[in-house]
Amino acid sequence: MTVGSVGGAGATTGAGQVSHELGDISFLVALLQLETLDIEIGDRLTEMQRLNAVRKAYNERIAELQRLVDQCGTSGQVEIPVAAAGRGDIVWDPEANGGAGAAVPATEGSDLLGNGSYAVHRADGTPACWGDVTGSPEDDGPDEDARVHGGEARFPYFHLPQWLMNRSFLIGLDGEVLGDRSPERTGRIATSDIETAQRYADQLGGSVTTTVTRDQLLGEMQSLRDKVDNLSSDAEIGMLGLNRLLSRRNQVLQLASNVMSSLHQTAMGLIANLKV
Numbered sequence: 233m234t235v236g237s238v239g240g241a242g243a244t245t246g247a248g249q250v251s252h253e254l255g256d257i258s259f260l261v262a263l264l265q266l267e268t269l270d271i272e273i274g275d276r277l278t279e280m281q282r283l284n285a286v287r288k289a290y291n292e293r294i295a296e297l298q299r300l301v302d303q304c305g306t307s308g309q310v311e312i313p314v315a316a317a318g319r320g321d322i323v324w325d326p327e328a329n330g331g332a333g334a335a336v337p338a339t340e341g342s343d344l345l346g347n348g349s350y351a352v353h354r355a356d357g358t359p360a361c362w363g364d365v366t367g368s369p370e371d372d373g374p375d376e377d378a379r380v381h382g383g384e385a386r387f388p389y390f391h392l393p394q395w396l397m398n399r400s401f402l403i404g405l406d407g408e409v410l411g412d413r414s415p416e417r418t419g420r421i422a423t424s425d426i427e428t429a430q431r432y433a434d435q436l437g438g439s440v441t442t443t444v445t446r447d448q449l450l451g452e453m454q455s456l457r458d459k460v461d462n463l464s465s466d467a468e469i470g471m472l473g474l475n476r477l478l479s480r481r482n483q484v485l486q487l488a489s490n491v492m493s494s495l496h497q498t499a500m501g502l503i504a505n506l507k508v
Contacts, residue, residue, distance in 0.1 A: 256495070258487075258491045259488060259491045259492065259495070262484055262485075262487050262488035262491060263488065265484045266481065266484055266485065266488065269477060269480060269481040269484065270481070272477055273474065273477050273478065273481065276470065276473060276474045276477060277474070279470065280467065280470050280471070280474065282324045282333070282335075283463060283466060283467055283470065284467065285324065285334070285335045286322050286323065286324055286335045286463060287460055287463045287464070287467070288335070289322045289335035289336075290322055290456050290459055290460045290463070291460060293322070293456055294453050294456050294457065294460075296316065297449050297452055297453045297456075298453065300312055300316070300444070300449050301446055301449045301450060301453075304445075304446040304449070308445055308446045308447070309443050309444060309445045309446065310443070310444060310446075311351070311441045311442070311443050312345075312346075312441060312442065312443075312444055313439055313440065313441055314344060314346075314350065314426065314430075314439075314440045314441065314442055315439075317344045317345045317346050317442050317444060318337050318344060318345075319343060319344065319345050319452050319455075320337060320338055320343065321337070321338040321459070322335050322336065322337055322338065322459075323335070323336065323337075323338045324336075344426070344442065345442070345444045345448050345449070345452060346442030346443055346444045346448070347442065347443050347444070347445075348424055348442075349422050349423070349424055349442065349443070350422065350423055350424070350425075350426050350429035350440050350441070350442050351420060351421060351422050351429070351440070351441050351442070351443075352365070352421040352429050352432045352433050352436070352438060352439075352440055353433070353436075353438045353439050353440070353441060354436050354437075354438045355436060355437040355438050357438075357439075359420045359421075360420070360421050360432065360433075360436055360438060361419060361420060361421065362419055362421055364421075364432075364435075364436060365421065365432040365435050365436065366435065426440065
């Protein structure tokens with residue numbers, strides 16, 4: 233792009249100098265183009281930053297899965313918190329991180345690794361038993377009728393007759409019920425319903441875990457690597473587009489510099505004529 237092409241035919245005077253009015257117009261057009269290009273470049277940079285953040289999150293997830301693979305014992309499986317069992321895409325959420333945006337797991341179409349069984353743990357990390365929680369399948373009454381205390385079920389006053397008939401229990405010297413020790417109450421909590429498991433964990437202030445195999449972890453890692461490769465390709469395409477915008481901006485900037493130089497030469501010529 234040349235100064236003459238911006239000013240149009242007949243825009244030059246004397247020894248190729250741009251007329252003052254057309255020079256002003258050319259300079260304003262160049263400034264507008266620079267402003268537009270700066271916006272496009274800023275948008276492209278923001279898009280690439282978000283893409284890199286998502287790619288970084290994928291790589292961190294792959295590293296996390298690799299650590300879990302290393303923890304798999306001779307059985308080829310490991311018990312992990314359900315918070316670490318998520319699988320699926322990672323997307324950019326502009327509302328996350330207090331509105332600053334962040335890469336987060338996608339909520340739609342996501343599922344969990346594991347065998348489909350979820351175990352509940354107490355706050356100290358030990359496995360929880362059915363007797364620890366209320367509202368379990370073995371409870372006779374509604375959730376609010378029983379209470380959790382010290383890792384053992386308190387005496388169910390509202391359902392005393394049925395409780396005495398169905399359960400064996402221990403009684404202290406002072407007559408206090410120390411705990412329900414029937415097999416169905418001391419068994420470790422395991423359920424296929426994650427919402428139920430989470431409800432029990434919330435009662436105890438504990439956590440929910442599931443068991444995953446080495447093959448599941450390796451398969452998820454490969455799936456995430458494929459996603460990273462696709463993002464890398466997108467990043468390369470984005471970089472090419474950014475370079476084109478930067479090159480175009482440099483051309484327009486050079487045009488603006490040439491127009492300013494021509495305007496300066498015109499002004500100096502007018503000053504010289506006034507001195508004559």
